[in-house]
Amino acid sequence: MWFCPKVMLLGILLLGSCHGDNCPTECSCSTLALGKLIIDCSRRELQKVPALPVATQELYLQQNQLSTIPPGAFEHLNALRKVNLSHNPLHCDCTLRPLRSWLDTEGLDSGAVCLTPPALRGKPLALVAPGQMASCLGPLTLCSHFLVTDAFLFLFLLILLLLMFLCLRTFQGMKFRIRVNESEMRVRNNWSPVIGSLKRRFLASVKSS
Numbered sequence: 001m002w003f004c005p006k007v008m009l010l011g012i013l014l015l016g017s018c019h020g021d022n023c024p025t026e027c028s029c030s031t032l033a034l035g036k037l038i039i040d041c042s043r044r045e046l047q048k049v050p051a052l053p054v055a056t057q058e059l060y061l062q063q064n065q066l067s068t069i070p071p072g073a074f075e076h077l078n079a080l081r082k083v084n085l086s087h088n089p090l091h092c093d094c095t096l097r098p099l100r101s102w103l104d105t106e107g108l109d110s111g112a113v114c115l116t117p118p119a120l121r122g123k124p125l126a127l128v129a130p131g132q133m134a135s136c137l138g139p140l141t142l143c144s145h146f147l148v149t150d151a152f153l154f155l156f157l158l159i160l161l162l163l164m165f166l167c168l169r170t171f172q173g174m175k176f177r178i179r180v181n182e183s184e185m186r187v188r189n190n191w192s193p194v195i196g197s198l199k200r201r202f203l204a205s206v207k208s209s
């Protein structure tokens with residue numbers, strides 16, 4: 001599992017580079033002073049956080065179907081002053097831990113409330129202790145699809161090696177067969193003068209009798 005943090009970091013970096021500078025198509029935006037943006041994505045039935053521009057100052061994501069917020073979804077929004085995550089069916093497992101601590105350090109009240117797990121139902125995310133969100137497999141969940149891909153690659157490599165091995169063996173067999181044929185030919189050539197003289201002697205004896 002040592003590679004998981006690296007893979008996650010790469011994923012987060014890639015995710016970061018995917019964030020555009022424009023208004024997300026799912027949302028409506030208005031411009032503030034200095035090019036800062038108010039992004040209103042509320043009541044859009046969203047199941048995923050859209051790609052958000054760096055200039056986002058106010059972000060409204062309330063009343064959607066967000067069950068989770070990927071780690072690092074908001075970290076690049078250094079102009080963010082307001083975020084509303086209320087009325088979303090949030091699953092408060094360890095995936096939300098980075099979000100929780102980030103909101104805390106930024107001093108933002110998002111209004112996020114947990115729906116699941118049952119023990120945390122109705123509890124504001126800001127009041128959930130990080131230890132209470134430890135019950136998921138964390139990096140394993142995030143990396144499991146990388147592991148599956150790795151397994152497939154490994155299997156593919158194994159099949160390739162097997163095919164190479166079979167190929168090599170077939171070639172070895174072919175070499176062997178050719179050598180046998182050559183030696184057979186040599187044997188036949190060695191015997192043909194003997195057979196010829198025997199034939200001649202036989203014919204001569206038949207003629208003389």
Ligand SMILES: *[C@@H]1O[C@H](CO)[C@@H](O)[C@H](O)[C@H]1NC(C)=O
Binds near residue numbers: 063084086087110
């Ligand atoms: C978030 O939006 C809801 C309306 O959906 C509002 O009642 C609530 O006060 C807002 N919370 C914050 C922190 O802005």
